[in-house]
Amino acid sequence: MASGNAGFYALLLGQELQAKHFVFLILLTAVLSVLSYKFIEQPFRDRKKIGTGSFLLSVFFAFLATNAAAFYVYQMGGVLKDVPELGISASRAAGHNHAAYNDRIHDYNRKFVSESKQKVLVIGASFARDWANVLLESRFSKKLEVSYLPDPSGSSAFAERKKEAKIIFWETPGKDRIRKLVVDESKIWGVGIKNFGVSNGIYYNYSGDDYYGQRTLMHKGTLQKNDVLKSRWQDRYIDYIAKIIDENAKVPVFTPAGRFISHDGRHLTKAGAQYFAQLFDAELANIISGARSR
Numbered sequence: 001m002a003s004g005n006a007g008f009y010a011l012l013l014g015q016e017l018q019a020k021h022f023v024f025l026i027l028l029t030a031v032l033s034v035l036s037y038k039f040i041e042q043p044f045r046d047r048k049k050i051g052t053g054s055f056l057l058s059v060f061f062a063f064l065a066t067n068a069a070a071f072y073v074y075q076m077g078g079v080l081k082d083v084p085e086l087g088i089s090a091s092r093a094a095g096h097n098h099a100a101y102n103d104r105i106h107d108y109n110r111k112f113v114s115e116s117k118q119k120v121l122v123i124g125a126s127f128a129r130d131w132a133n134v135l136l137e138s139r140f141s142k143k144l145e146v147s148y149l150p151d152p153s154g155s156s157a158f159a160e161r162k163k164e165a166k167i168i169f170w171e172t173p174g175k176d177r178i179r180k181l182v183v184d185e186s187k188i189w190g191v192g193i194k195n196f197g198v199s200n201g202i203y204y205n206y207s208g209d210d211y212y213g214q215r216t217l218m219h220k221g222t223l224q225k226n227d228v229l230k231s232r233w234q235d236r237y238i239d240y241i242a243k244i245i246d247e248n249a250k251v252p253v254f255t256p257a258g259r260f261i262s263h264d265g266r267h268l269t270k271a272g273a274q275y276f277a278q279l280f281d282a283e284l285a286n287i288i289s290g291a292r293s294r
Contacts, residue, residue: 102267105129108148111157112164117145118288121161123152124171124191130268131169131191131238137270138277140284152181162187166291169238172229189287190233194240195222196253196262203253212258215250219265223249243279 105122106129112119122132132146147165152158158181162168168187170178178185197203197216206214223241230237244251255261259271268276277284 099263099267101133101270101273102126102129105132105148106150108132108146109150110147112145112147112161114145118143118167118291119165120144120146121165121168122146122148122170122191123150123168123173125150126267127193128169128171128191130194130273131171133268133270133273134276134280135169135284137273138284139281140288143288167287172233175232187291188236190229190237192229192238192240193222193226194262194266195219196251196265198265200253200260200263200265212254214253215246215248216253217250238280238283240276243276 108122120135122128122135128150129148132148135141135144135146147161149155149158149161152162162181162183165187167189168183169189169191172190172192178188195218198219203214203216218241223245226239226241230239230242241251252261255271255275257271259275260269261272261275263269
């Protein structure tokens with residue numbers, strides 16, 4: 001129960017749990033346990049006081065009520081009210097809609113067919129799919145043919161696509177792996193990492209001034225890892241963090257239009273992808289024009 005309270009606390013109230021928070025949660029758990037034992041467990045054990053029929057009836061209605069509530073929440077996709085910051089409406093509720101936005105890129109796992117568009121291969125896991133969404137939300141989307149591969153190792157399609165692609169965006173592979181797979185390094189750009197805090201709940205529940213101006217520290221170690229990747233890839237690194245970090249090492253939670261950049265602290269919402277498409281507009285123009293000149 002204490003671990004559950006800790007997870008709930010981290011989601012709603014704080015970025016990182018400190019020693020004082022754990023002490024509070026342990027005390028809270030102890031109090032709740034005593035109250036539960038005294039007012040719930042003991043009365044239900046003493047069937048002489050409540051009667052067997054009353055006991056069974058109470059259990060039945062409690063079971064019915066909790067399951068009915070759970071089914072309602074499930075049917076609503078967990079959306080019980082409008083959340084405009086995430087573009088969510090209770091009247092059009094659907095579960096996992098933001099995860100589906102990232103997962104849709106799997107549909108682009110296909111060979112190149114266009115003769116007129118710039119062929120772009122995107123390789124990697126969910127962060128690569130985020131970048132594919134940035135490309136598709138950019139003003140260059142109609143000029144690009146995007147093909148996606150989650151993992152080139154053992155892929156029969158990779159040999160053909162790496163040859164046809166003019167640009168390859170790769171979720172930060174090691175140089176040794178690139179050489180092993182025999183890929184033209186002049187085509188490759190490393191897709192960087194990003195982080196927008198532990199939980200949106202912290203910011204959604206904020207009641208102070210400048211709600212949409214909230215900024216957050218990134219998850220521990222993110223900035224250091226980004227620096228390592230940037231030093232490895234130099235000017236061929238897609239550096240999300242450099243675009244948004246401030247002098248206090250914090251990044252924004254919302255886009256200028258008041259939408260969450262990320263739904264889970266790591267992956268982009270559609271609004272987040274559109275936001276970064278604008279931030280990377282000049283870089284994308286240079287990358288695309290440079291590929292044309294090769």
